[in-house]
Amino acid sequence: MNSCIFCDILTGKVKSTPVYQDDQVYAFTDVNPKAPVHVLIIPRQHVSSVMDVQAKDLPLFTALYSAAQKIAKDKGVDQNGFRLVINNGPDAGMAVHHLHLHLLAGRKLGWPPG
Numbered sequence: 442m443n444s445c446i447f448c449d450i451l452t453g454k455v456k457s458t459p460v461y462q463d464d465q466v467y468a469f470t471d472v473n474p475k476a477p478v479h480v481l482i483i484p485r486q487h488v489s490s491v492m493d494v495q496a497k498d499l500p501l502f503t504a505l506y507s508a509a510q511k512i513a514k515d516k517g518v519d520q521n522g523f524r525l526v527i528n529n530g531p532d533a534g535m536a537v538h539h540l541h542l543h544l545l546a547g548r549k550l551g552w553p554p555g
């Protein structure tokens with residue numbers, strides 16, 4: 442595997458601001474936030490993209506979305522609302538090839554996304 446910035450965040454080689462963690466998942470604030478609340482939720486296991494999740498890895502999604510529920514509550518945005526996004530591939534603007542769920546909140550989010 443080539444170097445992966447999110448794997449470097451997981452090992453502590455690259456600094457991040459933690460928001461939530463458990464044995465499967467780590468969440469941290471996005472360095473270039475697109476909303477007042479912008480958290481990235483990643484699996485500790487390196488999976489390159491949503492297309493690389495195999496049947497045996499499906500519990501990862503449970504862990505990612507379960508973390509999102511907890512973070513939304515913790516940040517106090519569960520009532521007003523939030524958006525969960527996985528960008529995949531160039532048309533979606535995917536920049537980091539380590540599966541990640543964006544949790545965006547704290548303002549009205551336009552629809553459809555740009």
Ligand code: AMP
Nearest residue numbers: 455457470471472473528534535536537
């Ligand atoms: P995506 O376009 O879905 O691949 O999103 C990648 C996200 O990672 C972007 O929102 C970046 O701002 C964010 N990002 C990249 N490097 C870091 C970092 N070192 N710490 C926190 N967020 C990062």
Ligand code: ZN
Nearest residue numbers: 445448487539
């Ligand atoms: Zn990685």
